[in-house]
Amino acid sequence: MSWQDCGLTFKKWKRLGRFVASRSSAQLASEARLLARIQQQVPIEHTSTSIAGQKYPWTRVVNPESLLLNALAKSREGAVELDPFWAASWRAAQGLDQFLGTLPCLSGMRILELGGGSGRAGISAGIRGAEVLITDAVPTALMVCKFNARQVSEKVQVRLLDWRDRNTQLQPFPIIIGSDIVYDSKLFPILEPCMRRHLVPDGVVHLSEPQRHTGDRFEKWIVAAGWRCTSTMMDLGDAQRQIRIFSCRLT
């Protein structure tokens, strides 16, 4: 496997990671293999973004809308396609990243991310020192997420977790996070038991969303389901709606 196999020049590859020179050749080869597998699934581009207040190399899907259109077409044909929304970059994840920066001390905290998509919020928690498990139900999302998390791979793990799967046994977490995962009220009844199953008794779930009506509904729904819920607003400074963070605790 060479850099050319991944459609990259060595110079471009070097730009992708600050620590490429210090990585073992085994790590680099495994990242190159992962990249090649992603490229077999979706068209991607390499760019950079800001996470936890620092410049961070970012790989994203080119034209995520086309995945959505494909999924819609397949569902019209009767096939069930899991959520294609993982591929886009959501403002809610930026809001959660910013919110995590306001928490007193994440260093060493175990954090579970649900519906992590390409990984921005979980990676933010990893950069801030937490031990993070980013999960999603879509394997391609997890591959992109793992590639994006390579700079903090000692802090961030990824694994498949579908909220509907009641058999997964993970050691409960003191903090669970999720960005833009309460966008459809049909998901609330499968998301809530998953939160409950994976949270320690005095733990907290921080969920971000851009003040949609479904978010309003979620706030009422989660309280009726036996949780205390407070909200915090994060201003992204982009003249758009502030991002709302629900912090939910079991009563």
Ligand SMILES: C[S@@+](CC[C@H](N)C(=O)[O-])C[C@H]1O[C@@H](n2cnc3c(N)ncnc32)[C@H](O)[C@@H]1O
């Ligand atoms: C709108 S996207 C948000 C992605 C990411 N958190 C972000 O903010 O960029 C919703 C995410 O929830 C995931 N998701 C939807 N249903 C799920 C389920 N049943 N189990 C696990 N993840 C699910 C999708 O795969 C997708 O990554």
